[in-house]
Amino acid sequence: MEFIRLLEKSKEETYSKICVGLDLAIYGSRDKYVMDKNQDKTSTLLSLITDLSNHCCAFKINRQYILDLTFNDIKQVTAKAHEFKRPIIIDHKLSDIGSTNQQALFHMKQEGFDALTASPFPGNVKEVCSDGHNYDLAVIILALMSNPDAIWMKNSFFETVPIFQHHCRLANKYADGIVVGATGHVTVKDLAIIKEEISDKVILSPGIGAQGGNIHHVLSYFENDVIFNVGRGVIYQKSPKNALKEYNQQIQKLLGN
Amino acid sequence: MEFIRLLEKSKEETYSKICVGLDLAIYGSRDKYVMDKNQDKTSTLLSLITDLSNHCCAFKINRQYILDLTFNDIKQVTAKAHEFKRPIIIDHKLSDIGSTNQQALFHMKQEGFDALTASPFPGNVKEVCSDGHNYDLAVIILALMSNPDAIWMKNSFFETVPIFQHHCRLANKYADGIVVGATGHVTVKDLAIIKEEISDKVILSPGIGAQGGNIHHVLSYFENDVIFNVGRGVIYQKSPKNALKEYNQQIQKLLGN
Numbered sequence: 001m002e003f004i005r006l007l008e009k010s011k012e013e014t015y016s017k018i019c020v021g022l023d024l025a026i027y028g029s030r031d032k033y034v035m036d037k038n039q040d041k042t043s044t045l046l047s048l049i050t051d052l053s054n055h056c057c058a059f060k061i062n063r064q065y066i067l068d069l070t071f072n073d074i075k076q077v078t079a080k081a082h083e084f085k086r087p088i089i090i091d092h093k094l095s096d097i098g099s100t101n102q103q104a105l106f107h108m109k110q111e112g113f114d115a116l117t118a119s120p121f122p123g124n125v126k127e128v129c130s131d132g133h134n135y136d137l138a139v140i141i142l143a144l145m146s147n148p149d150a151i152w153m154k155n156s157f158f159e160t161v162p163i164f165q166h167h168c169r170l171a172n173k174y175a176d177g178i179v180v181g182a183t184g185h186v187t188v189k190d191l192a193i194i195k196e197e198i199s200d201k202v203i204l205s206p207g208i209g210a211q212g213g214n215i216h217h218v219l220s221y222f223e224n225d226v227i228f229n230v231g232r233g234v235i236y237q238k239s240p241k242n243a244l245k246e247y248n249q250q251i252q253k254l255l256g257n
Numbered sequence: 258m259e260f261i262r263l264l265e266k267s268k269e270e271t272y273s274k275i276c277v278g279l280d281l282a283i284y285g286s287r288d289k290y291v292m293d294k295n296q297d298k299t300s301t302l303l304s305l306i307t308d309l310s311n312h313c314c315a316f317k318i319n320r321q322y323i324l325d326l327t328f329n330d331i332k333q334v335t336a337k338a339h340e341f342k343r344p345i346i347i348d349h350k351l352s353d354i355g356s357t358n359q360q361a362l363f364h365m366k367q368e369g370f371d372a373l374t375a376s377p378f379p380g381n382v383k384e385v386c387s388d389g390h391n392y393d394l395a396v397i398i399l400a401l402m403s404n405p406d407a408i409w410m411k412n413s414f415f416e417t418v419p420i421f422q423h424h425c426r427l428a429n430k431y432a433d434g435i436v437v438g439a440t441g442h443v444t445v446k447d448l449a450i451i452k453e454e455i456s457d458k459v460i461l462s463p464g465i466g467a468q469g470g471n472i473h474h475v476l477s478y479f480e481n482d483v484i485f486n487v488g489r490g491v492i493y494q495k496s497p498k499n500a501l502k503e504y505n506q507q508i509q510k511l512l513g514n
Contacts, residue, residue: 023360029363030359030360030363033356062353062357064357064360064361064364065357065360067361067364067365067368068364070327070328071327093352093353093376094321095350095399096319096350097402097468099287099290100319100321100322101321102286103282103287103319103321103322106286106287110325111324119350119376121352121376121377121399122402122404122407123402123406123407123409123410124406142378145354145378145380146354147355147381149379149384150380151380152380152415155415155416156413156414156420156423157413157414158409158412158413159412163420166413
Protein backbone atom coordinates (compact mmCIF):
# COMPACT_ATOMS: atom_id res chain seq x y z
CA MET A 1 0.00 0.00 0.00
CA GLU A 2 1.42 3.31 -1.18
CA PHE A 3 0.32 5.21 1.95
CA ILE A 4 2.14 2.88 4.35
CA ARG A 5 5.23 2.82 2.13
CA LEU A 6 5.40 6.64 1.93
CA LEU A 7 4.70 7.03 5.63
CA GLU A 8 7.37 4.58 6.76
CA LYS A 9 9.95 6.11 4.46
CA SER A 10 9.04 9.64 5.60
CA LYS A 11 9.38 8.65 9.27
CA GLU A 12 12.82 7.18 8.55
CA GLU A 13 13.95 10.24 6.62
CA THR A 14 12.73 12.92 9.02
CA TYR A 15 12.73 11.22 12.45
CA SER A 16 9.39 13.02 12.83
CA LYS A 17 6.13 11.65 14.17
CA ILE A 18 4.23 14.80 13.25
CA CYS A 19 1.49 14.91 10.63
CA VAL A 20 0.85 18.55 9.77
CA GLY A 21 -2.83 19.45 9.62
CA LEU A 22 -3.18 21.92 6.75
CA ASP A 23 -6.49 23.38 7.84
CA LEU A 24 -6.65 27.00 6.71
CA ALA A 25 -9.77 28.95 7.58
CA ILE A 26 -10.69 31.72 5.17
CA TYR A 27 -10.93 35.33 6.25
CA GLY A 28 -14.29 36.15 7.83
CA SER A 29 -15.11 32.56 8.77
CA ARG A 30 -13.98 32.95 12.38
CA ASP A 31 -12.09 35.30 14.71
CA LYS A 32 -8.94 33.37 15.59
CA TYR A 33 -6.67 31.06 13.60
CA VAL A 34 -7.73 32.51 10.27
CA MET A 35 -6.04 33.62 7.05
CA ASP A 36 -5.45 37.26 6.15
CA LYS A 37 -7.93 39.07 3.93
CA ASN A 38 -6.08 38.69 0.64
CA GLN A 39 -4.29 35.44 1.36
CA ASP A 40 -4.83 32.73 -1.25
CA LYS A 41 -5.57 29.32 0.23
CA THR A 42 -4.08 27.11 -2.47
CA SER A 43 -0.80 28.99 -2.73
CA THR A 44 -0.50 29.08 1.07
CA LEU A 45 -1.02 25.31 1.18
CA LEU A 46 1.67 24.81 -1.46
CA SER A 47 4.14 27.04 0.44
CA LEU A 48 3.45 25.29 3.74
CA ILE A 49 4.12 21.89 2.17
CA THR A 50 7.34 23.13 0.59
CA ASP A 51 8.44 24.74 3.85
CA LEU A 52 7.58 21.85 6.18
CA SER A 53 8.15 18.61 4.23
CA ASN A 54 11.67 18.05 5.57
CA HIS A 55 10.42 18.03 9.16
CA CYS A 56 7.18 16.03 9.15
CA CYS A 57 6.17 12.52 8.16
CA ALA A 58 2.77 13.28 6.62
CA PHE A 59 0.17 15.91 5.81
CA LYS A 60 -3.54 15.87 6.54
CA ILE A 61 -6.26 18.16 5.22
CA ASN A 62 -9.72 18.22 6.68
CA ARG A 63 -12.39 18.23 3.96
CA GLN A 64 -14.40 20.94 5.71
CA TYR A 65 -11.51 23.38 5.17
CA ILE A 66 -11.28 22.84 1.42
CA LEU A 67 -14.94 22.97 0.44
CA ASP A 68 -14.08 26.23 -1.34
CA LEU A 69 -11.25 24.73 -3.42
CA THR A 70 -11.65 23.29 -6.91
CA PHE A 71 -10.64 19.79 -7.95
CA ASN A 72 -7.58 21.27 -9.67
CA ASP A 73 -6.56 23.24 -6.57
CA ILE A 74 -6.72 20.05 -4.51
CA LYS A 75 -4.79 18.08 -7.11
CA GLN A 76 -2.00 20.67 -6.99
CA VAL A 77 -1.82 20.34 -3.22
CA THR A 78 -1.60 16.54 -3.17
CA ALA A 79 0.95 16.62 -6.02
CA LYS A 80 3.12 19.01 -4.00
CA ALA A 81 3.13 16.61 -1.03
CA HIS A 82 4.10 13.78 -3.38
CA GLU A 83 6.85 15.92 -4.93
CA PHE A 84 8.46 15.77 -1.46
CA LYS A 85 7.49 12.09 -1.07
CA ARG A 86 5.13 12.75 1.81
CA PRO A 87 1.76 10.95 2.11
CA ILE A 88 -1.33 13.11 2.35
CA ILE A 89 -4.50 12.15 4.20
CA ILE A 90 -7.96 13.55 3.54
CA ASP A 91 -9.65 13.86 6.93
CA HIS A 92 -13.09 13.29 5.51
CA LYS A 93 -14.82 11.33 8.29
CA LEU A 94 -16.67 9.50 5.55
CA SER A 95 -19.95 8.32 6.98
CA ASP A 96 -22.41 7.16 4.37
CA ILE A 97 -24.05 4.11 2.81
CA GLY A 98 -21.93 1.93 0.54
CA SER A 99 -22.86 3.28 -2.89
CA THR A 100 -22.30 6.85 -1.71
CA ASN A 101 -19.01 6.04 0.01
CA GLN A 102 -17.82 4.57 -3.27
CA GLN A 103 -18.42 7.90 -5.02
CA ALA A 104 -16.41 9.71 -2.36
CA LEU A 105 -13.55 7.21 -2.68
CA PHE A 106 -13.55 7.59 -6.47
CA HIS A 107 -13.18 11.38 -6.12
CA MET A 108 -10.55 11.18 -3.33
CA LYS A 109 -8.39 8.93 -5.48
CA GLN A 110 -8.66 11.34 -8.39
CA GLU A 111 -7.80 14.23 -6.08
CA GLY A 112 -4.56 12.40 -5.30
CA PHE A 113 -4.97 11.48 -1.64
CA ASP A 114 -3.26 8.40 -0.18
CA ALA A 115 -5.54 7.80 2.81
CA LEU A 116 -8.79 8.95 4.35
CA THR A 117 -10.53 8.97 7.69
CA ALA A 118 -13.89 7.21 7.90
CA SER A 119 -16.52 7.07 10.63
CA PRO A 120 -17.72 3.72 11.94
CA PHE A 121 -21.15 5.25 12.57
CA PRO A 122 -22.99 3.70 9.57
CA GLY A 123 -21.76 0.27 10.74
CA ASN A 124 -20.06 -0.55 7.43
CA VAL A 125 -16.37 -0.57 8.47
CA LYS A 126 -15.64 -3.78 6.56
CA GLU A 127 -17.25 -2.45 3.38
CA VAL A 128 -15.67 1.02 3.40
CA CYS A 129 -12.21 -0.45 4.05
CA SER A 130 -12.55 -2.97 1.26
CA ASP A 131 -13.85 -0.30 -1.13
CA GLY A 132 -11.02 2.03 -0.13
CA HIS A 133 -8.44 -0.69 -0.72
CA ASN A 134 -9.80 -1.20 -4.23
CA TYR A 135 -8.43 2.30 -4.92
CA ASP A 136 -5.23 1.67 -2.88
CA LEU A 137 -6.51 4.21 -0.36
CA ALA A 138 -5.63 3.52 3.27
CA VAL A 139 -8.63 3.78 5.59
CA ILE A 140 -8.26 5.23 9.09
CA ILE A 141 -11.28 4.66 11.35
CA LEU A 142 -12.45 7.10 14.05
CA ALA A 143 -12.08 5.13 17.27
CA LEU A 144 -12.01 7.71 20.07
CA MET A 145 -12.25 11.31 18.93
CA SER A 146 -10.41 14.24 20.54
CA ASN A 147 -13.40 16.48 21.38
CA PRO A 148 -14.71 16.26 24.97
CA ASP A 149 -18.23 15.17 23.87
CA ALA A 150 -16.74 12.03 22.35
CA ILE A 151 -16.78 10.64 25.90
CA TRP A 152 -20.15 9.00 25.04
CA MET A 153 -18.15 6.39 23.07
CA LYS A 154 -16.80 5.21 26.43
CA ASN A 155 -20.18 5.25 28.20
CA SER A 156 -22.14 3.34 25.56
CA PHE A 157 -21.90 -0.35 24.94
CA PHE A 158 -22.02 -2.88 22.14
CA GLU A 159 -22.71 -6.19 23.83
CA THR A 160 -20.33 -6.05 26.81
CA VAL A 161 -17.71 -3.64 25.48
CA PRO A 162 -17.66 0.15 25.15
CA ILE A 163 -18.47 1.42 21.68
CA PHE A 164 -14.92 2.69 21.08
CA GLN A 165 -13.54 -0.76 21.89
CA HIS A 166 -16.01 -2.35 19.48
CA HIS A 167 -14.88 0.06 16.79
CA CYS A 168 -11.22 -0.73 17.54
CA ARG A 169 -11.97 -4.41 16.99
CA LEU A 170 -13.59 -3.70 13.64
CA ALA A 171 -10.73 -1.41 12.65
CA ASN A 172 -8.14 -4.00 13.65
CA LYS A 173 -9.80 -6.51 11.36
CA TYR A 174 -10.34 -4.34 8.31
CA ALA A 175 -8.68 -0.92 8.48
CA ASP A 176 -5.16 0.47 8.19
CA GLY A 177 -5.30 2.83 11.12
CA ILE A 178 -7.40 4.45 13.81
CA VAL A 179 -7.95 7.94 15.15
CA VAL A 180 -7.36 8.27 18.90
CA GLY A 181 -7.42 11.72 20.48
CA ALA A 182 -4.57 12.84 22.73
CA THR A 183 -6.88 15.03 24.79
CA GLY A 184 -8.01 14.96 28.43
CA HIS A 185 -10.94 12.56 28.23
CA VAL A 186 -8.74 9.84 26.71
CA THR A 187 -7.24 8.17 29.80
CA VAL A 188 -4.38 5.75 30.30
CA LYS A 189 -7.01 3.06 30.91
CA ASP A 190 -8.60 3.78 27.52
CA LEU A 191 -5.20 3.63 25.83
CA ALA A 192 -4.51 0.28 27.48
CA ILE A 193 -7.79 -1.09 26.10
CA ILE A 194 -6.97 0.20 22.62
CA LYS A 195 -3.45 -1.27 22.82
CA GLU A 196 -5.01 -4.68 23.59
CA GLU A 197 -7.27 -4.51 20.54
CA ILE A 198 -4.99 -2.99 17.94
CA SER A 199 -1.84 -4.32 16.38
CA ASP A 200 0.25 -2.96 13.53
CA LYS A 201 -2.04 -0.08 12.64
CA VAL A 202 -1.31 3.60 12.17
CA ILE A 203 -2.46 5.52 15.26
CA LEU A 204 -3.43 9.01 14.10
CA SER A 205 -3.63 11.16 17.21
CA PRO A 206 -5.10 14.67 17.00
CA GLY A 207 -5.60 17.07 19.87
CA ILE A 208 -2.16 18.34 20.76
CA GLY A 209 -1.47 22.03 20.18
CA ALA A 210 -4.59 24.24 20.09
CA GLN A 211 -6.82 21.53 21.60
CA GLY A 212 -4.48 21.24 24.59
CA GLY A 213 -3.75 17.52 24.34
CA ASN A 214 -0.77 15.73 25.81
CA ILE A 215 1.74 13.67 23.81
CA HIS A 216 3.18 11.69 26.69
CA HIS A 217 0.63 8.94 27.33
CA VAL A 218 -0.22 8.18 23.70
CA LEU A 219 3.47 8.05 22.91
CA SER A 220 4.20 5.62 25.73
CA TYR A 221 1.57 3.18 24.42
CA PHE A 222 2.12 3.58 20.69
CA GLU A 223 5.72 4.70 20.26
CA ASN A 224 6.25 3.01 16.92
CA ASP A 225 2.85 3.42 15.32
CA VAL A 226 1.61 6.84 16.38
CA ILE A 227 1.63 9.98 14.27
CA PHE A 228 0.50 13.16 16.02
CA ASN A 229 -1.55 15.63 14.03
CA VAL A 230 -0.78 19.28 14.72
CA GLY A 231 -2.64 21.93 12.77
CA ARG A 232 -3.19 25.32 14.38
CA GLY A 233 -0.12 24.82 16.60
CA VAL A 234 2.06 24.89 13.49
CA ILE A 235 0.47 26.56 10.49
CA TYR A 236 -0.65 29.80 12.16
CA GLN A 237 2.63 30.33 14.04
CA LYS A 238 5.04 33.09 13.10
CA SER A 239 7.47 30.44 11.89
CA PRO A 240 5.58 27.22 11.11
CA LYS A 241 8.88 25.45 10.52
CA ASN A 242 10.26 26.39 13.95
CA ALA A 243 6.99 25.44 15.64
CA LEU A 244 7.09 22.06 13.88
CA LYS A 245 10.73 21.51 14.87
CA GLU A 246 9.82 22.23 18.49
CA TYR A 247 7.13 19.53 18.41
CA ASN A 248 9.68 17.12 16.95
CA GLN A 249 12.20 17.96 19.69
CA GLN A 250 9.54 17.57 22.38
CA ILE A 251 8.77 14.06 21.12
CA GLN A 252 12.44 13.08 20.79
CA LYS A 253 13.04 14.27 24.35
CA LEU A 254 10.14 12.16 25.66
CA LEU A 255 11.63 9.19 23.80
CA GLY A 256 14.91 9.82 25.60
CA ASN A 257 16.78 10.82 22.44
CA MET B 258 -36.38 29.34 9.94
CA GLU B 259 -36.19 29.65 6.16
CA PHE B 260 -35.91 25.89 5.58
CA ILE B 261 -39.09 25.07 7.49
CA ARG B 262 -40.96 27.96 5.84
CA LEU B 263 -39.93 26.87 2.32
CA LEU B 264 -40.66 23.22 3.05
CA GLU B 265 -44.14 23.81 4.47
CA LYS B 266 -45.06 26.09 1.58
CA SER B 267 -43.71 23.59 -0.97
CA LYS B 268 -45.71 20.75 0.59
CA GLU B 269 -48.88 22.86 0.41
CA GLU B 270 -48.24 23.86 -3.19
CA THR B 271 -47.34 20.46 -4.58
CA TYR B 272 -49.15 17.97 -2.29
CA SER B 273 -45.87 16.06 -2.52
CA LYS B 274 -43.92 14.39 0.27
CA ILE B 275 -41.00 13.59 -2.00
CA CYS B 276 -37.55 15.12 -1.62
CA VAL B 277 -35.62 14.44 -4.82
CA GLY B 278 -32.07 13.22 -4.23
CA LEU B 279 -29.95 14.82 -6.93
CA ASP B 280 -27.05 12.39 -6.72
CA LEU B 281 -25.45 12.13 -10.14
CA ALA B 282 -22.49 9.79 -10.48
CA ILE B 283 -19.96 10.72 -13.14
CA TYR B 284 -19.14 8.43 -16.03
CA GLY B 285 -16.58 5.78 -15.10
CA SER B 286 -17.23 5.96 -11.37
CA ARG B 287 -19.53 2.90 -11.34
CA ASP B 288 -21.41 0.55 -13.66
CA LYS B 289 -25.07 1.32 -12.97
CA TYR B 290 -26.94 4.54 -12.24
CA VAL B 291 -24.33 6.71 -13.86
CA MET B 292 -24.25 9.70 -16.23
CA ASP B 293 -23.36 9.41 -19.90
CA LYS B 294 -19.81 10.05 -21.06
CA ASN B 295 -20.26 13.65 -22.17
CA GLN B 296 -23.02 14.64 -19.79
CA ASP B 297 -22.31 17.76 -17.74
CA LYS B 298 -23.22 17.41 -14.07
CA THR B 299 -24.10 21.01 -13.28
CA SER B 300 -26.34 21.54 -16.29
CA THR B 301 -28.05 18.19 -15.64
CA LEU B 302 -28.71 19.23 -12.04
CA LEU B 303 -30.19 22.54 -13.24
CA SER B 304 -32.46 20.78 -15.76
CA LEU B 305 -33.63 18.24 -13.20
CA ILE B 306 -34.58 21.01 -10.76
CA THR B 307 -36.44 22.91 -13.49
CA ASP B 308 -38.20 19.76 -14.62
CA LEU B 309 -39.18 18.43 -11.18
CA SER B 310 -39.85 21.44 -8.95
CA ASN B 311 -43.60 21.45 -9.53
CA HIS B 312 -43.90 17.91 -8.23
CA CYS B 313 -41.63 17.67 -5.17
CA CYS B 314 -41.37 19.48 -1.85
CA ALA B 315 -37.57 19.63 -1.55
CA PHE B 316 -34.22 18.71 -3.07
CA LYS B 317 -31.28 17.02 -1.44
CA ILE B 318 -27.73 16.62 -2.71
CA ASN B 319 -25.23 14.32 -1.10
CA ARG B 320 -21.83 15.99 -0.68
CA GLN B 321 -19.99 12.90 -1.94
CA TYR B 322 -21.61 13.36 -5.37
CA ILE B 323 -20.50 16.99 -5.80
CA LEU B 324 -16.87 16.77 -4.72
CA ASP B 325 -16.03 17.47 -8.36
CA LEU B 326 -18.12 20.67 -8.60
CA THR B 327 -16.82 24.17 -7.91
CA PHE B 328 -18.30 26.61 -5.41
CA ASN B 329 -19.89 28.50 -8.31
CA ASP B 330 -21.43 25.33 -9.77
CA ILE B 331 -23.00 24.54 -6.40
CA LYS B 332 -24.24 28.09 -5.96
CA GLN B 333 -26.00 27.89 -9.34
CA VAL B 334 -27.72 24.68 -8.27
CA THR B 335 -29.01 26.01 -4.94
CA ALA B 336 -30.10 29.25 -6.64
CA LYS B 337 -32.11 27.23 -9.17
CA ALA B 338 -33.97 25.42 -6.37
CA HIS B 339 -34.72 28.77 -4.74
CA GLU B 340 -35.92 30.21 -8.07
CA PHE B 341 -38.70 27.61 -7.78
CA LYS B 342 -39.05 28.27 -4.03
CA ARG B 343 -37.91 24.78 -3.06
CA PRO B 344 -35.60 24.17 -0.10
CA ILE B 345 -32.37 22.33 -0.76
CA ILE B 346 -30.58 20.11 1.75
CA ILE B 347 -26.89 19.24 1.69
CA ASP B 348 -26.63 15.63 2.83
CA HIS B 349 -23.22 16.11 4.37
CA LYS B 350 -23.35 13.82 7.40
CA LEU B 351 -21.18 16.37 9.15
CA SER B 352 -19.19 14.58 11.79
CA ASP B 353 -16.35 16.60 13.22
CA ILE B 354 -15.18 18.59 16.22
CA GLY B 355 -16.78 21.98 16.86
CA SER B 356 -14.25 24.32 15.25
CA THR B 357 -14.17 22.18 12.10
CA ASN B 358 -17.96 21.86 11.92
CA GLN B 359 -18.15 25.64 12.05
CA GLN B 360 -16.00 25.88 8.90
CA ALA B 361 -18.28 23.45 7.09
CA LEU B 362 -21.37 25.41 8.14
CA PHE B 363 -19.80 28.66 6.96
CA HIS B 364 -19.19 27.15 3.52
CA MET B 365 -22.62 25.48 3.28
CA LYS B 366 -24.32 28.79 3.99
CA GLN B 367 -22.27 30.48 1.29
CA GLU B 368 -23.11 27.66 -1.11
CA GLY B 369 -26.77 28.51 -0.58
CA PHE B 370 -28.10 25.44 1.23
CA ASP B 371 -31.04 25.67 3.65
CA ALA B 372 -30.37 22.58 5.73
CA LEU B 373 -27.78 19.86 6.31
CA THR B 374 -27.55 16.39 7.71
CA ALA B 375 -25.19 15.84 10.64
CA SER B 376 -23.98 12.72 12.40
CA PRO B 377 -24.39 12.37 16.16
CA PHE B 378 -21.19 10.29 16.26
CA PRO B 379 -18.85 13.00 17.68
CA GLY B 380 -21.37 13.49 20.53
CA ASN B 381 -21.80 17.21 19.88
CA VAL B 382 -25.44 17.34 18.69
CA LYS B 383 -26.26 20.36 20.86
CA GLU B 384 -23.25 22.28 19.59
CA VAL B 385 -23.64 21.51 15.88
CA CYS B 386 -27.35 22.43 15.99
CA SER B 387 -26.69 25.70 17.76
CA ASP B 388 -23.85 26.54 15.36
CA GLY B 389 -26.06 25.65 12.37
CA HIS B 390 -28.86 27.85 13.67
CA ASN B 391 -26.45 30.78 13.87
CA TYR B 392 -26.39 30.56 10.06
CA ASP B 393 -30.16 29.88 9.82
CA LEU B 394 -29.30 26.37 8.62
CA ALA B 395 -31.68 23.61 9.69
CA VAL B 396 -29.88 20.59 11.15
CA ILE B 397 -31.14 17.07 10.49
CA ILE B 398 -29.53 14.39 12.68
CA LEU B 399 -28.87 10.81 11.55
CA ALA B 400 -31.01 8.70 13.88
CA LEU B 401 -31.43 5.33 12.18
CA MET B 402 -29.74 5.04 8.80
CA SER B 403 -31.14 3.10 5.83
CA ASN B 404 -28.21 0.74 5.17
CA PRO B 405 -28.52 -2.78 6.66
CA ASP B 406 -25.32 -2.41 8.76
CA ALA B 407 -26.93 0.44 10.66
CA ILE B 408 -28.66 -2.24 12.72
CA TRP B 409 -25.85 -1.87 15.29
CA MET B 410 -27.57 1.36 16.42
CA LYS B 411 -30.39 -0.85 17.69
CA ASN B 412 -28.12 -3.41 19.36
CA SER B 413 -25.91 -0.94 21.23
CA PHE B 414 -26.93 0.96 24.31
CA PHE B 415 -26.47 4.30 26.01
CA GLU B 416 -27.46 3.73 29.61
CA THR B 417 -30.65 1.68 29.22
CA VAL B 418 -31.74 2.81 25.75
CA PRO B 419 -30.60 1.80 22.27
CA ILE B 420 -28.16 4.25 20.68
CA PHE B 421 -30.68 5.33 18.03
CA GLN B 422 -33.18 6.20 20.75
CA HIS B 423 -30.55 8.20 22.61
CA HIS B 424 -29.79 10.10 19.41
CA CYS B 425 -33.52 10.73 18.84
CA ARG B 426 -33.69 12.29 22.32
CA LEU B 427 -30.78 14.59 21.58
CA ALA B 428 -32.25 15.49 18.18
CA ASN B 429 -35.64 16.22 19.71
CA LYS B 430 -34.02 18.68 22.10
CA TYR B 431 -31.75 20.51 19.69
CA ALA B 432 -32.28 19.63 16.02
CA ASP B 433 -34.85 20.40 13.32
CA GLY B 434 -35.22 16.92 11.95
CA ILE B 435 -33.95 13.35 11.91
CA VAL B 436 -33.02 10.79 9.29
CA VAL B 437 -34.89 7.50 9.60
CA GLY B 438 -34.48 4.87 6.89
CA ALA B 439 -37.53 3.30 5.28
CA THR B 440 -35.69 0.03 4.70
CA GLY B 441 -36.12 -3.51 6.01
CA HIS B 442 -34.15 -3.35 9.26
CA VAL B 443 -36.27 -0.44 10.48
CA THR B 444 -39.25 -2.19 12.08
CA VAL B 445 -42.65 -0.99 13.24
CA LYS B 446 -41.34 -1.35 16.79
CA ASP B 447 -38.43 0.99 16.03
CA LEU B 448 -40.79 3.51 14.46
CA ALA B 449 -43.00 3.39 17.56
CA ILE B 450 -39.97 4.17 19.76
CA ILE B 451 -38.98 7.07 17.50
CA LYS B 452 -42.54 8.40 17.50
CA GLU B 453 -42.44 8.46 21.32
CA GLU B 454 -39.23 10.49 21.37
CA ILE B 455 -39.79 12.93 18.54
CA SER B 456 -42.32 15.69 18.15
CA ASP B 457 -42.67 18.35 15.49
CA LYS B 458 -39.49 17.50 13.61
CA VAL B 459 -38.91 16.85 9.93
CA ILE B 460 -38.55 13.11 9.34
CA LEU B 461 -36.27 12.64 6.34
CA SER B 462 -36.67 9.08 5.20
CA PRO B 463 -34.32 7.62 2.58
CA GLY B 464 -34.31 4.08 1.28
CA ILE B 465 -37.31 3.84 -1.02
CA GLY B 466 -36.64 3.28 -4.70
CA ALA B 467 -33.26 1.70 -5.50
CA GLN B 468 -32.65 0.65 -1.87
CA GLY B 469 -35.95 -1.26 -1.85
CA GLY B 470 -37.56 0.44 1.14
CA ASN B 471 -41.26 0.60 1.91
CA ILE B 472 -43.24 3.81 2.34
CA HIS B 473 -46.20 2.35 4.17
CA HIS B 474 -44.98 2.01 7.78
CA VAL B 475 -43.05 5.27 7.99
CA LEU B 476 -46.02 7.08 6.47
CA SER B 477 -48.43 5.60 9.00
CA TYR B 478 -46.30 6.86 11.90
CA PHE B 479 -45.23 10.23 10.52
CA GLU B 480 -47.89 11.25 8.00
CA ASN B 481 -47.53 14.98 8.57
CA ASP B 482 -43.81 15.29 9.17
CA VAL B 483 -42.18 12.80 6.81
CA ILE B 484 -40.48 13.60 3.54
CA PHE B 485 -39.26 10.62 1.53
CA ASN B 486 -36.00 10.96 -0.31
CA VAL B 487 -35.90 9.31 -3.73
CA GLY B 488 -32.77 9.59 -5.82
CA ARG B 489 -31.94 6.82 -8.27
CA GLY B 490 -35.65 5.88 -8.52
CA VAL B 491 -36.32 9.27 -10.14
CA ILE B 492 -33.29 10.92 -11.68
CA TYR B 493 -32.04 7.98 -13.77
CA GLN B 494 -35.49 7.05 -15.10
CA LYS B 495 -36.47 7.63 -18.72
CA SER B 496 -38.87 10.32 -17.56
CA PRO B 497 -37.82 11.59 -14.12
CA LYS B 498 -40.99 13.67 -13.95
CA ASN B 499 -43.26 10.68 -14.56
CA ALA B 500 -41.33 8.56 -12.06
CA LEU B 501 -41.70 11.33 -9.48
CA LYS B 502 -45.42 11.67 -10.18
CA GLU B 503 -45.82 7.94 -9.66
CA TYR B 504 -44.20 8.16 -6.22
CA ASN B 505 -46.56 11.02 -5.37
CA GLN B 506 -49.58 9.00 -6.49
CA GLN B 507 -48.42 5.97 -4.51
CA ILE B 508 -48.26 8.11 -1.35
CA GLN B 509 -51.62 9.77 -1.98
CA LYS B 510 -53.18 6.36 -2.48
CA LEU B 511 -51.76 5.09 0.81
CA LEU B 512 -53.18 8.20 2.48
CA GLY B 513 -56.60 7.32 1.03
CA ASN B 514 -56.74 10.33 -1.28
